[in-house]
Amino acid sequence: MSQLVTGDAVVLGLQPARLPSRTMALVIDLVVVVGGYLLVSVVLLSTVLSLGTATADAVGVALLLLVLVGVPIAVETLSRGRSLGKLVFGLRVVRADGGPIRFRHALVRGAVGFVEILLTAGSVACVASLVSAEGRRLGDVFGGTLVVRERMPVTASAPLPPPPPWIAGEFAQLDLSRVPDRLWLAARQLLGRLEQLDQGVAWSMSARLANDVMASVGVPAPQGMPPAAYLAALVAERQRREAARVFGGPPVQPAPPPVQAPWPPVQAAPVEAVPPREIPERPGEAPRAGGFTPPA
Incomplete structure (x- = not known):
């Protein structure tokens, strides 16, 4: 990403989150989501098991997609990119231009994340983050997002x-x-x-x-x-x-x-x-x- 630098060597840009902090935040999110999925599945499947095996399987697949994919998408959309793990480590998901994410960004991240994180045990996401200079996984690349640090010592x-x-x-x-x-x-x-x-x-x-x-x-x-x-x-x-x-x-x-541009004069401008x-x-x-x- 191109960055502007002032005369005092101050970089005007966002600080991308590194892989260790993103991994720890992801672990917290997975513990909460998987734990909730197991709890809900035990309660729900025990009630629909009497309706037949086919019904129980259909409910299980729907519950899997709803909890493991739908819940993270809803959380990132409503919290503007801050899940529980990211909140703990001071991270946030933003757009590539620095603005807050929308539902479509969270949807792409969640859909791709189900494949590169859950189905591959996080190996694809880890490799993509290491290759990217900004630590972006495939969900960030396709969704046009970036995970940044919010807690900066400035x-x-x-x-x-x-x-x-x-x-x-x-x-x-x-x-x-x-x-x-x-x-x-x-x-x-x-x-x-x-x-x-x-x-x-x-x-x-x-x-x-x-x-x-x-x-x-x-x-x-x-x-x-x-x-x-x-x-x-x-x-x-x-x-x-x-x-x-x-x-x-x-x-x-x-x-x-306007008839005459009412721009205030720039008093300290070094040039006109x-x-x-x-x-x-x-x-x-x-x-x-x-x-x-x-x-x-």
């Missing part, structure tokens, strides 16, 4: 700053599907730590990241808009669309552009924004309209 990140109210809905018509997950993750991490960074470093990193996101979106940023505000507006718009898909709701109509169509991205590349320029 200051907690600040919440994402909200976008300015006068641009609400301005990016509602943009196509954000072409922005890769690594850029969303970097944007979330950077916006959450802007208050902890030097203003010059924050401007430089925001400008570089905003240029990369702008290249994926294909639409230049509004004239005079600071790069951090541009990133915050796009992240908020993406979160709004995800919430609308899950919970429903009327679409947000784009707001008309270069006018559009005058910013070369890299040596040998054509200038890009509406971009931001980091300090040299």
Whole structure:
């Protein structure tokens, strides 16, 4: 995974969980789930055994899938990626872009995990985690998820700053599907730590990241808009669309552009924004309209 590094060598990224902690968390989850399965199966099968062997076998298979597959999926969905074992060891399952998982992510993890963990005694999951640089098993690869450490010996990140109210809905018509997950993750991490960074470093990193996101979106940023505000507006718009898909709701109509952009001046910026169509991205590349320029 690509990571942004500040001038003080501070990495803005999530800390992937290692195999030992994931294994111990899995052991706790398996003890609870298998113990519950054995207890429920003894009680339930004893009541349906009088109905015939075929009925008892059908109930046994349904109970196996319900408890060993359905329960972990339900727990991860309702707890946003924190099972009992992960809660004990301070772990959480998140999306590849750092956001909370949904039902479809937990479903893929649970379905693949039944094969690579239960049917193979965890050997496939162990090999996949050792091969992956981020410790991801096959369920994480197919589900687009990552198990990270929540308990870190650092200051907690600040919440994402909200976008300015006068641009609400301005990016509602943009196509954000072409922005890769690594850029969303970097944007979330950077916006959450802007208050902890030097203003010059924050401007430089925001400008570089905003240029990369702008290249994926294909639409230049509004004239005079600071790069951090541009990133915050796009992240908020993406979160709004995800919430609308899950919970429903009327679409947000784009707001008309203001007559004069009321962006507050950046007092401590080490450089000034270069006018559009005058910013070369890299040596040998054509200038890009509406971009931001980091300090040299």
